[in-house]
């Protein structure tokens with residue numbers, strides 16, 4: 001039997017409608033600044049999706065598009081100016097080499113991507129703070145699709161700073177109460193861990209990382225991969241996983257729209273504190 005698809009697009013729409021209702025009660029619309037350095041085509045397409053979502057929700061999004069020869073000091077001074085005038089700032093990644101430390105210039109309360117060391121530190125400590133959008137979106141997707149991770153064995157494949165690591169922290173927090181295993185490229189016999197998972201999250205960035213033979217029948221699979229191939233956009237799991245899994249997020253239309261919805265949610269939360 002084929003796995004039930006978890007419709008991230010529909011759940012993201014639900015969240016956007018809730019946010020739209022909140023924004024309509026605010027005196028001024030929340031303000032979000034998106035900084036892009038260079039012309040990475042994937043970044044341009046992500047920013048378009050964010051801009052469209054902002055329009056739907058009623059957030060005022062400004063796109064600052066800078067050239068590849070932007071210096072660190074140019075970027076820092078733009079962030080410095082925006083810090084005092086908007087509710088949220090994101091710098092679209094990847095950045096050209098040498099500019100990464102500018103990210104730390106974003107005030108933690110404006111860091112709607114949740115990447116600032118202060119926000120990541122608060123996550124480690126289990127305190128409230130801005131949470132990274134993709135992990136927060138995955139957790140929301142689980143709850144809203146009726147898959148409470150409490151007492152479940154969750155296996156995450158991929159230890160990135162944006163997805164795998166923060167997701168392992170959120171899921172293992174008191175109150176969420178999943179038991180988490182974080183696997184990575186140096187994990188020996190990764191299949192033995194995947195086979196045990198009630199919920200398997202794959203965030204590696206490479207097609208066909210997980211095949212049907214590697215998973216337990218009935219498992220819930222969250223595919224975070226976005227890989228542009230000759231045959232279109234594909235995730236990190238093989239197509240035969242559908243035949244074994246109980247539920248699966250599609251690519252596109254699974255985690256991607258949830259990341260965007262959580263960015264909107266962080267921006268609205270930040271604006272309601274300002």
Ligand code: GUN
Nearest residue numbers: 090091092093094113133
């Ligand atoms: N590049 C890929 N994903 C993301 C994201 O969530 N935020 C930013 N700023 N850049 C990205």
